[in-house]
Amino acid sequence: MRSSIFLSYASEQSEAATHIELSLKGDGYSVFRDRTSLPPGESFDARIRTAIEESDLFIFLISRQSVSPGRYTLTELKFAEQKWGHPAGHVLPVLVEPVPKEAIPVFLRAVTILNPRGNVTAEVAAEVTRMTAPWWRRMLQPRRLVPTIAVMVIIVVVAWMGLPGYLERREQERQAAKLEKESQLKAESGDYTNAWKLLEQANAIAPGSSAVFEAQEGLAMKLLRNAGLSYFRGDRSYFEELVNRTLPVLSRGTSGAKAERLANLLAHMGWAEYLRERAGVGGLPPAQHYRHALEVDPRNVYGHAMWGFEILRKRGSVAAVAEAKEHFSAALESRREREYLRYLQISALLQTYTNVWIEDPEREKEAIRVANEMRINGETRPKGWGLGSFKGKLWSIYHFDVVTDDRLAPLLAALPPAEHLALFRWLFPEDDLEGDGAPSLFNFLFVLAQLQEQGGDRAGALASYRRLLSEFANKGYNSSRATKIVSDANAALKRLSS
Known part of the structure; x- marks a missing residue:
């Protein structure tokens, strides 16, 4: 479909305009003239403005009359300027009679003005054909x-x-x-x-690849998160080697990262400093990185959680537990990485990264409350009994306070008895007492029976104490503590049967 053209002229050039209109229509163009094209009774200004808005090319016949102040041709030119902003490729000024340069509007002088040397109609038609030709055809001129x-x-x-x-x-x-x-x-x-070696190979093949860089950063952060939360002997060299391998990758990433990604990198750099401290090498304070991470991204999961861990690592007061809880709560609000966040929180409370067990009733009670919150919220139940396992960390509370000692009473203050019993059953299902690190059925029943008794489940407690005595007889336990447990079980049976 050929272009639509608006023809603007003063009434004194009506004859020239008519010739141009007929020529262009003969070439297949649609031409609008402000007088001949206006339907009777239609609003003049509105129709003119609409016609210019709908046109592809604006032809302006320059004469003394068309550029004189007060002429409607200048109004039409204003409408064209409002539509295109710049005349290039859209406006064709045609000088039909000599006019002083300064009298010609600046908008028209911004492009080359056609100054016909022969037939005005023919030269206008030729220029219109050139201006409306496809770009590739213009290139072939x-x-x-x-x-x-x-x-x-x-x-x-x-x-x-x-x-x-x-x-x-x-x-x-x-x-x-x-x-x-x-x-x-x-x-x-x-x-x-x-996995790390493969990414090093990828980086050697395509150095500078942003995809490889991000994959290295992601793996580096995962390796760091997996370290420093379990109690090992002789792990200093591993921590040092891990930090030396991952910290340069994280530092490289901070140069171009922004927002959440930058905050994630900064938080893990803080964790690397914690591991460096564990290795006895020293470095920057981890909290410095966590603070910077939260300045970049105030809701950052890792910045909050790792800072909460650091507070509990450095301070043992009740106020520290409350302050750390605020950071863990902020991290949990994101609903991301919940299993990791809970594992980090329990490890921080019980300090199982440097000790098998911490003798701190307040922290133990808080850990029990955290586990109960997980149960109530329907979060994933801890699985497995391996070295440093989530479930193993929680079982250590009952093992050292109840199985090997008689300190159940302080733990009972953590939760209402019935709720505590529900938590214990949720954490430690009896059909899941297998694997390295799992408690014996004898020890499990001793804790369960006492919680059942405290929780008002008299029949359940009687059954568990009796099973405990049977297990003692079958396994032939002879330690002094086992003997003490059996004595307590017999006393409980007598008490509950009366």
């Missing part, structure tokens, strides 16, 4: 053909010269992406050593 060919030759030569390098980069990116995928699978299976 004689005056543009040679420069166009030259530019195209240059582009082809440059592209050809750069093609081998481009293809090589594409192959490097493909290989790096393949190694990155293999690394992800290794990490998911727990083979972090080879």
Whole structure:
């Protein structure tokens, strides 16, 4: 479909306008003239403005009359200027009679004015054809053909010269992406050593790849989070090696990261400083990084949780427990990484990263309340009994306070008895007492029976005490503590049976 053209002229040039209109219509263009095209009774200003808005090209016949102040042609020109802003490619000024340059509106002088040397109608039609021709056809015009060919030759030569390098980069990116995928699978299976090596290979093949950088950062943060929460002997060298490997990756990432990603990197850099401290190497205070992380992202999960851990690591007061709880609560509000956050919170409260057990009733009670909150909220129940396991950390409370000693009373203050019993059953189902680190049925029944008794489940407590005595007889326990437990069980049976 040919372009729509608006023809603006003074009434004194009506004859020239008519010739131009007929010529353009003969070439297939739609032409609007402010007088002949206006339907009777229609609002003049509104129709003129609409016609200009709908036009593709605006032709202005320049004469002494059309540029005189007060003429409606200047109003039409104003409408055109409002539509296009700049006349290039949209406005064709045509000088139909000599007019002083200063009298011509600035908007028209911003482009080349057509100054016909022969037939006005023919030259206007030719210029309109040129202006409305497709870009590729304009490039084929004689005056543009040679420069166009030259530019195209240059582009082809440059592209050809750069093609081998481009293809090589594409192959490097493909290989790096393949190694990155293999690394992800290794990490998911727990083979972090080879996962890291694969990313190092990917980085060597495609140095500077943002995808590889981000994969390295993600794995580095995961490796750091997995370290420093369990009690090991002789782990200092591992911590030092881990920090030396991961900290440069995180530092590199901070140069271009923003918002949450930057805060995540900063928080894990703080955790790396904690591990460096554990290794006896020293470094920056971890809290300095956590504070910076929360300045960047005030709701950052890792910044809050790791800072809460640091508060409990450095201070043992009741006020410290309350302050740390605020940070953990802020982290949990995100509803992300909940299992990790709870594991971190329990580890911080019980300090199981440096001790098998901490003799601190207040922290133990808070850990029990945290576990009960998990139960009530329907969070994932801790699984497994391996070294440093979540469930093992919580069982240590009952093992050291109840099984190996007689300090159940302080723990009972953590929760109402019936609720405490429900928590114990949720945490330690009897059908899940298998695996390294799991308690014996004998010890389990001793704790369960006492909680049942305190929780008002008399029949359940009687059954558990009797099963305990049977287990003692079957296994042949002979330690002094086992004997003491049996004595307590017999006393409880007598008490509950009366």
